[in-house]
Amino acid sequence: MLRCRVCLTRSWERVLSLGATPLANNYIRLNDLKKEEIYYPLTLLFCTRCGLVCLDTVVDAAVLYDFYYYLSSESKTMLRHNTWLAKTFVERFGLSGSDLLVEIGSNTGTQLGFFREKGVRILGVEPAENIASLANEAGITTLNRYFNEATAAEIRERHGRAKVILGRHVFAHIDDLDDVLRGVHILLEDDGALAIEIPYLVDMVDGNQFDTIYHEHLSYFSVRTLQHLFERNEMEIFGVDHLDIHGGCILVSVKRKGCPAFPVRGVDELTAMESGKGVQTVKYLEDFARRTVEIKVELTGIINRLKKAGKVLAGYGAPAKGNTLLNYCGIDATYLDYVSDNTPTKQGLYLPGTRIRIRSEEYARQHPPDYFLLLAWNYAQEILQKERAYLEAGGKFVIPIPVPRIVEAAGTAPGGASEAIR
Ligand code: TYD
Ligand code: ZN
Numbered sequence: 001m002l003r004c005r006v007c008l009t010r011s012w013e014r015v016l017s018l019g020a021t022p023l024a025n026n027y028i029r030l031n032d033l034k035k036e037e038i039y040y041p042l043t044l045l046f047c048t049r050c051g052l053v054c055l056d057t058v059v060d061a062a063v064l065y066d067f068y069y070y071l072s073s074e075s076k077t078m079l080r081h082n083t084w085l086a087k088t089f090v091e092r093f094g095l096s097g098s099d100l101l102v103e104i105g106s107n108t109g110t111q112l113g114f115f116r117e118k119g120v121r122i123l124g125v126e127p128a129e130n131i132a133s134l135a136n137e138a139g140i141t142t143l144n145r146y147f148n149e150a151t152a153a154e155i156r157e158r159h160g161r162a163k164v165i166l167g168r169h170v171f172a173h174i175d176d177l178d179d180v181l182r183g184v185h186i187l188l189e190d191d192g193a194l195a196i197e198i199p200y201l202v203d204m205v206d207g208n209q210f211d212t213i214y215h216e217h218l219s220y221f222s223v224r225t226l227q228h229l230f231e232r233n234e235m236e237i238f239g240v241d242h243l244d245i246h247g248g249c250i251l252v253s254v255k256r257k258g259c260p261a262f263p264v265r266g267v268d269e270l271t272a273m274e275s276g277k278g279v280q281t282v283k284y285l286e287d288f289a290r291r292t293v294e295i296k297v298e299l300t301g302i303i304n305r306l307k308k309a310g311k312v313l314a315g316y317g318a319p320a321k322g323n324t325l326l327n328y329c330g331i332d333a334t335y336l337d338y339v340s341d342n343t344p345t346k347q348g349l350y351l352p353g354t355r356i357r358i359r360s361e362e363y364a365r366q367h368p369p370d371y372f373l374l375l376a377w378n379y380a381q382e383i384l385q386k387e388r389a390y391l392e393a394g395g396k397f398v399i400p401i402p403v404p405r406i407v408e409a410a411g412t413a414p415g416g417a418s419e420a421i422r
Pocket of ligand 2: 004005006007008009047048049050051052
């Protein structure tokens, strides 16, 4: 049985099973449709010692990341966040021209570009070869490596120590966190900061975001659990920002234990809130599991009803989380004619498991369905704005999370049954 990567015990309770699914980012090429897909169990465990929520199955990182489809988003929402992050870090950490900022899992280097604009010395570390090449081609110096103790030593040798190490949406993906934190100790300046942005367990649970559970996301963290992890690794959290992106994230700032730099901010507020909600109890997760089943029943009810009424349905967005939702709910190509996605590399491919074809936004404009199931619900605001013309022409969205609801243009809701937007 798996050892907890935070507290090193084996004190598990099994809290939720989403069945078995293929890997959520393994979009299928037309020529590969005949090949059988590998299904892995998607089961959530809760550590009764440290509160870690994690998967019981660890898929080999090389299988997941050596070649990767996920390109960092350049949506308006995300570019706004990238701008904020660069500005905030320069102010908070007093970054100047000679300081080095290293980003772990830097993808195509979108975020690093914002730091470079501020005159900061930057270096990306990205394990996916195809993505590291894209970053380098775009002029963002990127080392094609997994970040660990060995990589940290190599960087220190070649570039010196880092004032800031940033990891956006990577900590949840890493099995051996101790190896990464040993690397941080090697690479970070004595008074430097590690900053990690991760989905927040409390937002996932309170927002019924069961679809964010997939094999890449090994861990689901509360602040309390992170404190446990860093404490064991001679570090301490000094700041937490609760952010409203990707359905709710935390930006956690960490320093070496005892380092006098940086004022403490936001930590006690969140840990107190977590205690109030009982986040460290198995009941908190059991309630989430119950609501997950309820949403499945409700959503499949709506989809079946629409289909029986002869409506045409398609998906909006082909995010990884959409694949958990569709596979778990059994919504496949017999229900959705296609899913549209604006990522060129995904277009023309098929969704893992459900085998629904991914089409461009242009295609969707030419073939508007009666209802779009909004799989990229974390961008709901931006997408509903963008698709005003579709809504005004009578098109509707089914938004599955946090609870299934139908959205249509203001003034067309029959008897107020649906939520109207302006
Ligand atoms: P993202 O939320 O980044 O996802 P993941 O669950 O994979 O971590 O993915 C959003 C997806 O939605 C991405 O494939 C791009 C797509 N998208 C559109 O097709 N149109 C849009 O207007 C937006 C904002 C996103
Ligand atoms: Zn534990």
